[in-house]
Amino acid sequence: MAEAPSPRRADDIGHRTLGSPVLFAVVYAALAAGVYFSLGVVADHALGLTPLIFLIAALLFGLAAMTYVEGASLHPDRGGSTVFARYAFNELWSFVAGWAVLLDYILLLAVCALTATNYAAVFYAPLGDGLPELILSVAIISGVAIGTIRGFSTGRVRRLAILVIVDLVLQAGLVVLGLATFFSWEVLTAPIELGRTPRWEEVVFALGVATVVLIGLESAAGLSGEVGTNRRGLRRLVTTATVSVAVVYVGISLVALTAVPVVGGQTPLGEEALEAPVLAITGAFRQAWLADGLTYVFAVAAVLTLVEAAASAMLGLSRLAYSLSLNRQIPRGLGRLHPTRGTPYVVIVAAAVVAGALVIPQDLDFLVGLYAFGALIGLLLAHLSVIALRYREPDRPRPYTVPCSVTFRGGRLPLPAVLGAALAAVAFVSVLVLHEGARYVGVAWMAAGIALYVVYRGSQDNSLVKRVTVRESALRRDREQTDELGEFGSILVPIFDNELDDDIMQTAGRLAGDEHDDFDDERGALIEALWVFEVPMSLPIDARLPDGQLKRARTALARAKAVGEEYENVEVATATVRARSAGRAIVDEAQRRGVEAIVMAAEEPTRIRGGALLGGRGGANESFVGAVTKYVLAKATCQVILTAPAASQPATQAPPAPETPGGDLGAVGNGRPRRIRR
Amino acid sequence: MAEPPQIQRSATTVLSGLMVVLGVAIIVRTVAAGGSPVSVGLLLGVLFVLAGGGRLFLATRR
Numbered sequence: 001m002a003e004a005p006s007p008r009r010a011d012d013i014g015h016r017t018l019g020s021p022v023l024f025a026v027v028y029a030a031l032a033a034g035v036y037f038s039l040g041v042v043a044d045h046a047l048g049l050t051p052l053i054f055l056i057a058a059l060l061f062g063l064a065a066m067t068y069v070e071g072a073s074l075h076p077d078r079g080g081s082t083v084f085a086r087y088a089f090n091e092l093w094s095f096v097a098g099w100a101v102l103l104d105y106i107l108l109l110a111v112c113a114l115t116a117t118n119y120a121a122v123f124y125a126p127l128g129d130g131l132p133e134l135i136l137s138v139a140i141i142s143g144v145a146i147g148t149i150r151g152f153s154t155g156r157v158r159r160l161a162i163l164v165i166v167d168l169v170l171q172a173g174l175v176v177l178g179l180a181t182f183f184s185w186e187v188l189t190a191p192i193e194l195g196r197t198p199r200w201e202e203v204v205f206a207l208g209v210a211t212v213v214l215i216g217l218e219s220a221a222g223l224s225g226e227v228g229t230n231r232r233g234l235r236r237l238v239t240t241a242t243v244s245v246a247v248v249y250v251g252i253s254l255v256a257l258t259a260v261p262v263v264g265g266q267t268p269l270g271e272e273a274l275e276a277p278v279l280a281i282t283g284a285f286r287q288a289w290l291a292d293g294l295t296y297v298f299a300v301a302a303v304l305t306l307v308e309a310a311a312s313a314m315l316g317l318s319r320l321a322y323s324l325s326l327n328r329q330i331p332r333g334l335g336r337l338h339p340t341r342g343t344p345y346v347v348i349v350a351a352a353v354v355a356g357a358l359v360i361p362q363d364l365d366f367l368v369g370l371y372a373f374g375a376l377i378g379l380l381l382a383h384l385s386v387i388a389l390r391y392r393e394p395d396r397p398r399p400y401t402v403p404c405s406v407t408f409r410g411g412r413l414p415l416p417a418v419l420g421a422a423l424a425a426v427a428f429v430s431v432l433v434l435h436e437g438a439r440y441v442g443v444a445w446m447a448a449g450i451a452l453y454v455v456y457r458g459s460q461d462n463s464l465v466k467r468v469t470v471r472e473s474a475l476r477r478d479r480e481q482t483d484e485l486g487e488f489g490s491i492l493v494p495i496f497d498n499e500l501d502d503d504i505m506q507t508a509g510r511l512a513g514d515e516h517d518d519f520d521d522e523r524g525a526l527i528e529a530l531w532v533f534e535v536p537m538s539l540p541i542d543a544r545l546p547d548g549q550l551k552r553a554r555t556a557l558a559r560a561k562a563v564g565e566e567y568e569n570v571e572v573a574t575a576t577v578r579a580r581s582a583g584r585a586i587v588d589e590a591q592r593r594g595v596e597a598i599v600m601a602a603e604e605p606t607r608i609r610g611g612a613l614l615g616g617r618g619g620a621n622e623s624f625v626g627a628v629t630k631y632v633l634a635k636a637t638c639q640v641i642l643t644a645p646a647a648s649q650p651a652t653q654a655p656p657a658p659e660t661p662g663g664d665l666g667a668v669g670n671g672r673p674r675r676i677r678r
Numbered sequence: 679m680a681e682p683p684q685i686q687r688s689a690t691t692v693l694s695g696l697m698v699v700l701g702v703a704i705i706v707r708t709v710a711a712g713g714s715p716v717s718v719g720l721l722l723g724v725l726f727v728l729a730g731g732g733r734l735f736l737a738t739r740r
Contacts, residue, residue: 180706180707289714289715
């Protein structure tokens with residue numbers, strides 16, 4: 001399903017490693033899973049108006065999708081609303097958005113695990129209640145955490161996409177079959193007495209709860225730095241996702257409210273079927289064979305989809321937390337990467353523990369209500385940020401623009417984002433007023449987060465509102481007393497298992513900035529030693545690697561770690577990646593990990609001369625460095641520092657370069673080449 | 679003006695989709711009327727869906 005790489009075009013989002021199917025999989029996994037746990041809670045509050053609530057939620061989703069796509073295409077960094085708020089406002093607001101969404105990811109993880117057990121109870125009834133339910137929920141959360149630490153492979157994306165398609169087809173089939181079998185306008189509308197059944201406050205609260213459909217957008221925005229799609233693909237995503245929300249959620253709720261109607265101001269959907277509402281629909285079919293068959297099919301589909309949605313939430317959470325830690329919004333130790341897997345395992349384990357604790361009360365209504373609190377903060381800030389960015393960065397290229405904009409005070413005001421922000425604000429206030437969980441636990445979560453942020457930033461003498469990276473922090477020190485190059489807090493070092501590996505690790509060790517972190521026992525700089533497995537196009541990217549290659553990589557990385565950690569306050573993390581091209585992999589990894597510099601050995605230049613030297617049309621071959629180095633120099637978005645090999649012949653010598661204080665070091669990158677030969 | 683292969687591809691997609699829709703409609707009609715798992719309507723509907731879906735799958739594989 002992976003798309004063939006397309007040539008770079010002006011409207012491409014950028015340089016990407018994953019195809020657009022990942023966007024589809026992430027957005028739709030959350031949508032498909034949301035049906036299984038939100039229907040009961042919304043129906044419990046909105047009763048006969050549930051389809052209308054989901055219709056309005058679909059409208060909110062459409063508005064939010066436009067906002068997220070514009071924001072993510074404008075700043076394709078890791079993270080959604082937190083990134084938008086960073087560029088639109090300041091670091092504090094960015095943190096508020098990130099912290100609220102972090103809560104939502106944890107809640108989604110807990111909700112999916114808890115609900116999956118109730119669908120699994122079809123096969124073994126005790127799983128739906130009490131201790132077995134708790135044990136299974138915790139097992140699902142643990143499994144998801146382990147899977148996320150192990151990494152997000154393209155094979156998993158493919159499986160997720162197939163699962164989501166099958167699930168959506170099943171849900172659409174249930175809608176068609178259910179409408180044909182059960183639908184009755186009178187059954188649907190007769191129990192509705194506006195203002196009494198349901199009460200208005202319940203309707204408004206249900207609307208807030210229905211925002212569960214939005215988290216997929218956050219996850220997708222978090223991946224925006226790595227997916228390859230163009231303007232048309234983005235428009236299609238916005239349209240199809242919105243239509244899918246409307247059709248599936250409204251359709252299912254119409255079927256549910258007519259198959260299991262409201263009687264006496266109550267519906268079984270909000271009572272005994274609260275935690276597995278779709279099974280109440282399948283069980284309502286007259287024919288026993290059909291009811292039983294659909295119940296088993298949907299139980300399997302629900303369990304699989306909910307587990308995958310939990311994994312998707314954990315993926316989004318890990319990326320967001322890593323982004324927050326890189327920007328010094330949470331202690332850096334939380335974002336520490338696994339030495340071999342390259343995943344932020346500390347935060348993943350912490351999130352799993354919190355999610356496990358949230359599952360203990362086994363109260364879905366509480367979890368979903370609290371979820372709405374965080375989702376609406378993130379959504380509100382996302383809308384406001386995209387509006388503000390229209391004025392702060394009016395000329396920055398936007399591969400996608402929210403339509404229906406009007407000129408207002410010298411800028412283009414996106415009306416859908418304004419409407420979205422207004423609706424989100426109203427829903428947020430209603431959730432805050434009407435839901436005790438949101439009012440106390442939600443507010444306490446935000447207060448604790450802001451306190452942590454203020455203490456952490458204060459402990460480092462950093463501004464609360466300005467962006468702080470290791471680089472900026474280093475620049476604030478006395479530059480005259482600091483080695484000009486000794487100021488990088490995170491460095492990527494590609495390892496090639498040649499004689500220069502030790503040299504470049506030593507170079508990186510000397511360049512490593514002395515970055516103190518009071519929450520982390522004065523941890524020093526991080527060097528990320530990277531081994532790239534170049535997989536030829538004749539093999540799938542996930543093909544089994546020869547044992548010899550694996551052993552060679554392990555040995556070289558272990559050696560690099562030993563050499564790098566000889567330096568004081570330097571931590572070396574090792575990682576391996578598979579790629580078609582080493583140069584591209586290095587650039588992508590540097591961007592993904594947010595490092596400040598790449599230190600690499602300029603590989604031996606080719607001795608094959610070409611171009612005009614051999615009478616060809618082109619100029620002389622300019623290979624004073626090899627192809628990989630050239631690519632990295634041209635494409636990297638951070639500083640690139642080369643340790644050049646000794647020239648083996650005069651023809652391959654580099655042009656003279658200015659001396660640096662280091663004596664044997666040079667920096668090349670971003671059009672400011674500096675290079676010293678050893 | 680679309681090229682003939684393009685027309686053929688579009689026609690295949692539309693007609694295959696139509697077969698799937700007809701199959702689903704037959705199944706839904708049969709089930710709503712209380713049909714059993716071995717009723718003619720259900721079998722015909724499933725066959726329609728499989729035929730249309732299979733043709734769509736082949737069209738996308740080319």
